[in-house]
Amino acid sequence: MTQQVQAGIDPGAFALPGFDLDRFVRETLAEDLGVAGDITSAAVIPAEARFTGVMDSRDAIIVAGLPIAEAFFRALDPDVEIECLVTDGDRVAAGTDLMRLSGKARALLTAERSALNTVQHLSGIATMTRGYVERIAGTGATLLDTRKTIPGLRVLEKYATRMGGARNHRMGLWDAAMIKDNHVAVAGSIGEAVRRAVSAHIENIIVEVDRIDQIEPALAAGATHLLLDNMSVALLREAVALVNGRVPTEASGGVRLDTIRAIAETGVTFVSVGRLTQSAPAADIGLDFQAE
Known part of the structure; x- marks a missing residue:
């Protein structure tokens, strides 16, 4: 006979928003x-x-x-x-x-x-x-997790990254826009994609760029956060200098423990690492x- 599972569990009133x-x-x-x-x-x-x-x-x-x-x-x-x-x-x-x-x-x-x-x-x-x-301590950069989580376990996995000292990135598709290459391809351009997000009255608009020449069109259209995707350390420094503090910058893509310090030292605001929840x-x- 299957054992009865009791309802109303309250281990120290543990509660996470969005988690039952x-x-x-x-x-x-x-x-x-x-x-x-x-x-x-x-x-x-x-x-x-x-x-x-x-x-x-x-x-x-x-x-x-x-x-x-x-x-x-x-x-x-x-x-x-x-x-x-x-x-x-x-x-x-x-x-x-x-x-x-x-x-x-x-x-x-x-x-x-x-x-x-x-x-x-x-x-x-x-x-x-x-x-x-700990690897990026003192650089001024903040570690972010990503949405690369096991389906059904996102809230728990992002709780675990907070216990490790990271800050949560988007919890889902609902709390910020993130315009990536496929969105741009369908919309026609970065500028047009961002303008549509602005017209939809979305407050937080993250735009992925992988080239320097994409930065100004994204900012001019209303991007509030730039995700600098798979850029070299030298290119990250150039991008950070060009943005010049106008919006937060985030380095992302293939970040490893042995590379994150140099990436953080470029002056980016954030570094996001998918492997925290994908490969731990x-x-x-x-x-x-x-x-x-």
């Missing part, structure tokens, strides 16, 4: 439980058995996702005792205990993988992000039984 924690937990557990439920725990673990364990990190990480992990455990055992030993955004060394919990063994072992998957994924993103943030490796985090 109850629904995420419910649907994630349903995916794992299927129709038959956790057949291993039902067969192997006595119904009255208790489990006391510790979630710990085998890697040095920036922590992200503990309140969500807590929600998974509470969904299957509302009476579980949980002590979070660190806070999201903390930097911890390898071997650090993150959470202690004690409760119904079947419930906690059923929730274990969903909880760990979430913390591993989000902590991996936060950890990679912090590495990029999961952190090595486990849950180990402890005898009482």
